[in-house]
């Protein structure tokens with residue numbers, strides 16, 4: 001399966017991408033995570049990306065397209081989380097997958113009101129040791145400030161301040177939301193209601209993919 005996840009910041013794309021990648025045994029490529037790795041490693045690309053990320057703006061298309069092309073390699077099955085985010089990125093992806101002879105099988109569009117997204121993001125913390133994501137408002141850790149899984153320190157993403165989140169939502173509505181129609185016109189869009197507990201959202205995503213899973217079987 002070759003799947004794209006669309007949806008506003010805080011919709012749960014990263015959370016669901018990890019679950020679906022495990023369930024279907026396919027590679028997960030998340031552009032936000034790729035950029036954060038570069039920032040942590042202090043690369044030139046990381047320094048460039050951080051400037052845009054901290055302002056809630058998109059990293060320029062040519063930079064993102066290049067990094068995704070490298071990550072894709074000749075991969076047969078994948079989940080793309082956070083890419084594409086503009087029409088130019090979607091067209092570049094389409095061309096690349098056509099060259100590979102491996103078109104997308106589905107686009108899951110996670111639907112969530114902005115106010116719920118803002119609340120989810122306000123509580124999001126990431127473990128600085130193992131990378132596990134948690135939500136201190138919705139599911140507080142056993143020991144304040146520490147990861148339940150490994151005991152590492154929980155930290156807040158630099159771009160999760162409320163004013164930056166509001167800007168990220170604006171950018172999403174301006175630049176990324178038009179991709180719902182882009183993919184609807186290609187018959188690929190499956191809208192998933194992203195409200196409610198994580199496992200319910202996963203069930204909805206799996207149900208949306210079920211007909212495609214059957215088609216993919218020999």
Ligand code: AP5
Nearest residue numbers: 009010011012013014015031032053059082120124197198
């Ligand atoms: P990126 O890291 O992709 O951020 P995003 O799209 O803004 O998405 P988030 O990570 O904020 O949210 P999510 O939908 O993954 O939700 P999550 O599962 O974490 O991108 C960051 C930046 O990188 C961009 O702003 C841009 O600058 C740059 N960038 C990345 N890709 C780019 C591209 N293609 N082009 C240009 N620039 C690019 O969940 C959020 C919280 O809610 C968590 O705490 C989670 O535990 C909780 N949660 C999840 N599901 C539920 C649920 N069902 N109920 C309750 N809580 C839940």
